[in-house]
Amino acid sequence: MKSILDELKASFANTRQDILSLQEYVDGLESTPEFHATIAERLLKAIGEPRIFDTSKDERMGRIFLNKTIKVYDSFKDFYGIEDVIERIVNFLTYASQGLEERKQILYLLGPVGGGKSSLAEYIKILAEKEPIYVLATDKEISPIFESPLGLFYSPEYRDRLPIPSRKVPSFCSPWAAKRLHEFGGDINKFKVIKLYPSRLSQICVAKTEPGDENNQDISSLVGKIDVRKLERFPQHDVDAYGFSGALNRTTQGVMEFVEMFKAPIKMLHPLLTATQEGNYVGTENIGAIPFQGLILSHSNIAEFSLFRNNKNNEAFLDRMCVIKVPYCLRATEEEKIYEKLIKNSDLRNATCAPKTLRMLAEFAVLSRLAPPDGQSSVYSKMEVYDGKSIKDIDLKAKSILEYKESAPQDEGMDGVSTRFAFKILSDTFNFDPKEIAADPVHLMTVVENHIERSDLPESRRKELTVLLKDQLGHKYAEFIGHEIQRAYLESYKDYGQNIFDKYVDYADAWIEDQDYKDPDTGQLVNRAALDAELSKIEKIAEIGNPKDFRNEVVKFVLRYRSANKGKNPSWDSYKKMADVIEKRMFSSIQDLLPVISFGTKKDSQTESKHVEFVKRMVARGYTENQVRRLIDWYSRVTFAA
Ligand SMILES: Nc1ncnc2c1ncn2[C@@H]1O[C@H](COP(=O)(O)OP(=O)(O)OP(=O)(O)O)[C@@H](O)[C@H]1O
Numbered sequence: 008m009k010s011i012l013d014e015l016k017a018s019f020a021n022t023r024q025d026i027l028s029l030q031e032y033v034d035g036l037e038s039t040p041e042f043h044a045t046i047a048e049r050l051l052k053a054i055g056e057p058r059i060f061d062t063s064k065d066e067r068m069g070r071i072f073l074n075k076t077i078k079v080y081d082s083f084k085d086f087y088g089i090e091d092v093i094e095r096i097v098n099f100l101t102y103a104s105q106g107l108e109e110r111k112q113i114l115y116l117l118g119p120v121g122g123g124k125s126s127l128a129e130y131i132k133i134l135a136e137k138e139p140i141y142v143l144a145t146d147k148e149i150s151p152i153f154e155s156p157l158g159l160f161y162s163p164e165y166r167d168r169l170p171i172p173s174r175k176v177p178s179f180c181s182p183w184a185a186k187r188l189h190e191f192g193g194d195i196n197k198f199k200v201i202k203l204y205p206s207r208l209s210q211i212c213v214a215k216t217e218p219g220d221e222n223n224q225d226i227s228s229l230v231g232k233i234d235v236r237k238l239e240r241f242p243q244h245d246v247d248a249y250g251f252s253g254a255l256n257r258t259t260q261g262v263m264e265f266v267e268m269f270k271a272p273i274k275m276l277h278p279l280l281t282a283t284q285e286g287n288y289v290g291t292e293n294i295g296a297i298p299f300q301g302l303i304l305s306h307s308n309i310a311e312f313s314l315f316r317n318n319k320n321n322e323a324f325l326d327r328m329c330v331i332k333v334p335y336c337l338r339a340t341e342e343e344k345i346y347e348k349l350i351k352n353s354d355l356r357n358a359t360c361a362p363k364t365l366r367m368l369a370e371f372a373v374l375s376r377l378a379p380p381d382g383q384s385s386v387y388s389k390m391e392v393y394d395g396k397s398i399k400d401i402d403l404k405a406k407s408i409l410e411y412k413e414s415a416p417q418d419e420g421m422d423g424v425s426t427r428f429a430f431k432i433l434s435d436t437f438n439f440d441p442k443e444i445a446a447d448p449v450h451l452m453t454v455v456e457n458h459i460e461r462s463d464l465p466e467s468r469r470k471e472l473t474v475l476l477k478d479q480l481g482h483k484y485a486e487f488i489g490h491e492i493q494r495a496y497l498e499s500y501k502d503y504g505q506n507i508f509d510k511y512v513d514y515a516d517a518w519i520e521d522q523d524y525k526d527p528d529t530g531q532l533v534n535r536a537a538l539d540a541e542l543s544k545i546e547k548i549a550e551i552g553n554p555k556d557f558r559n560e561v562v563k564f565v566l567r568y569r570s571a572n573k574g575k576n577p578s579w580d581s582y583k584k585m586a587d588v589i590e591k592r593m594f595s596s597i598q599d600l601l602p603v604i605s606f607g608t609k610k611d612s613q614t615e616s617k618h619v620e621f622v623k624r625m626v627a628r629g630y631t632e633n634q635v636r637r638l639i640d641w642y643s644r645v646t647f648a649a
């Protein structure tokens with residue numbers, strides 16, 4: 008506990024305010040870039056240098072990014088599958104810090120619901136807290152709008168003599184600073200400069216504003232208003248009677264987040280325009296223009312954006328925004344990581360989540376977001392290719408990622424199952440069984456199906472999603488769980504597997520050498536034709552296309568192993584291809600397994616102990632006992648139905 012307190016203490020010490028004289032500040036301008044860093048520069052510094060990642064060095068990423076070299080920002084590591092969105096945000100900040108047009112634009116994140124816009128905005132605000140700002144102050148108070156001391160030097164004859172680019176100097180100081188300067192009789196040295204850290208908590212340089220409804224929305228939530236308590240002491244138009252509590256006021260050098268900007272009435276948007284374009288705005292009283300050099304960050308989903316865009320009157324406004332699209336994650340592996348992150352941060356982290364549960368949900372979500380490819384290729388294959396899999400061997404009709412992307416509509420990923428919807432499905436799945444908190448794919452499918460039925464999607468869409476779920480994902484899962492069951496079952500059948508293996512190798516060896524095989528136990532001779540018949544039995548089940556090659560391959564592998572291991576045969580499952588063959592040989596049908604894997608049937612004691620062992624192994628693979636029971640039940644049902 009002590010270390011937490013120490014750290015906390017240190018972090019508070021870090022946010023302590025340092026005071027400089029104006030002279031020290033001006034003298035340090037040249038050597039201390041921090042003194043005059045803009046919000047874009049501070050954000051870039053907080054984001055840090057990217058890691059240059061040559062994707063050709065990584066099979067999966069190479070396929071996804073076509074072996075290009077990409078930039079990875081570790082500071083954004085909790086965002087998954089949206090590398091290009093992050094790169095675009097960084098580019099925006101880079102251009103803004105270079106003084107290009109972006110400096111005067113509203114950064115606008117446009118994307119579907121639950122696509123991560125708010126999280127990105129929140130994170131940008133967290134980043135904004137990392138670097139300090141320098142604020143004009145007097146002995147008694149800090150500038151109520153946290154303005155830069157540079158505003159004092161606005162007139163060109165002084166501005167141009169500062170050792171910094173003139174664009175960094177505000178076009179004037181605030182009315183507050185002007186009044187103080189007047190009170191000081193022009194003695195500028197009476198000003199101080201305070202170094203402080205932006206803070207979301209105290210709304211220093213970071214603020215968030217949300218539109219109220221059409222009627223009660225008040226522009227003062229942006230630009231501040233008269234503070235009635237001060238009217239006793241100051242006249243109405245006096246700057247000291249003004250309450251600088253609006254979001255723009257608080258973020259002169261920081262980040263102002265405007266949630267759902269287009270839900271706000273248009274009159275609310277005008278101050279934003281002048282603030283970004285001209286670097287100032289006016290308050291609700293006639294106190295003079297107020298400087299602004301911050302970043303305005305906004306976001307909304309597509310419906311609102313389209314509505315706003317379709318109105319011709321808004322053209323000028325749109326022209327002053329930099330729109331960055333934030334689509335859903337379209338890679339199932341990364342989508343799964345989003346869910347893992349959510350679970351890790353919740354009480355569910357200790358609950359059992361059976362293998363493939365998150366994967367199935369992620370695949371379902373991505374499938375629902377993808378535009379069906381043209382031609383013969385299936386949307387499932389497209390999902391796999393987007394996820395960086397190489398599936399040419401499995402699906403001959405699959406296309407390359409480039410082909411899929413090129414033929415996809417422009418707004419792919421802006422529609423479909425939302426992350427938040429997926430989260431809801433997950434919590435319902437974990438709580439589906441009143442007896443235990445745990446999730447598995449079978450419950451997941453039931454929950455998803457219910458949600459689809461209850462949703463207000465059009466009938467045809469509901470049908471499509473149900474087909475994806477049941478036919479594609481359900482089918483894949485049956486294959487997977489069948490394999491899991493076999494594996495757990497198999498381990499109690501090691502000897503059986505080894506016997507099949509050893510015999511296969513002996514037979515194949517004799518067959519290759521063109522000799523009769525003499526059984527060491529019985530002394531019986533097996534001729535070449537009989538050998539071939541026995542070997543084929545196994546190969547047929549496993550659908551081995553070219554038995555001759557396969558026999559050679561296996562025998563070669565075994566001979567090599569023997570010579571390195573004092574003549575011993577390898578374990579039956581050490582050669583992947585052969586292990587698959589033997590598994591198939593052992594269980595040509597689920598019926599063979601049923602006595603051992605099923606629950607509740609009468610068993611002899613030997614089968615019963617095998618059953619117990621089997622369940623134990625399944626639990627070790629990540630299932631609860633209830634789940635094992637249910638999944639086996641489900642599996643037998645679907646395989647018998649087929
Ligand atoms: N690509 C992603 N990487 C990591 N987390 C993500 C990603 N996309 C969404 N999320 C998570 O999904 C949840 C919902 O995201 P968020 O609230 O940011 O969405 P939004 O776009 O603001 O949605 P809305 O339009 O409904 O306000 C958050 O917990 C967020 O962390």
Ligand SMILES: [Mg+2]
Pocket residue numbers: 124125126
């Ligand atoms: Mg949001």
